[in-house]
Amino acid sequence: MNDEIRRNLALFPIGIVQKLTDLSARQIRYYEQHGLIRPARTEGKQRLFSFNDVERLLEIKRYIDQGLNIAGIKKMVGVAPEASQLPEADVKIGPERKERKELTEQELHDLLKKEIITRASRPGLPNSLIQGELSRFFH
DNA sequence: GTTCTCACA
C-alpha cells in the first residue's frame, strides 16, 4: 500500500477530527462547505476524514489563528473550483461490515505514528505536519 | 451515543 493511498484513506469520523484539530464540528463542516476540505462519506452520509484532510484542517487552523478569513485561506490553500464533489479514495465502511470498527486511542496513535514515521524518513516532507501541532498527537 | 442538516434569538 503506497503513501498516496494510505494518506487518503478515509478513516476518522468528525468526532476524532475534532480532538485532533481542536476545531469544532461546526467549524469543520463550515470549512467543508467552503471547499477547504472534501471528506468522503459513508452511505449513512457521515463524513470520513483522511490524514490529508486532518493535515489540511491543521493548516487552515494556523491561518485562522493568524487572523485570516475563509476567503484568504481559500487562496492560501488553493480551493479546487469544482472539486467539491470529486470522488476521493474511499473506504468500504458500509452495510457489508456490520459493526463499524471503532478506532481506539491506541490504534489512532499507531496510525499517526506510522504516518509520521514515513514522513520523518523522507526529508522532502511535502505537506508535513507542523512540529508544534505534532505534539498534540503524542500525549 | 454520535453525526447530519437546517434554522435562528
Place this chain on the structure above:
DNA sequence: TGTGAGAA
C-alpha cells in the same frame, strides 16, 4: 460561529 431541534 454557537446552539438547539428533529431525524438517521
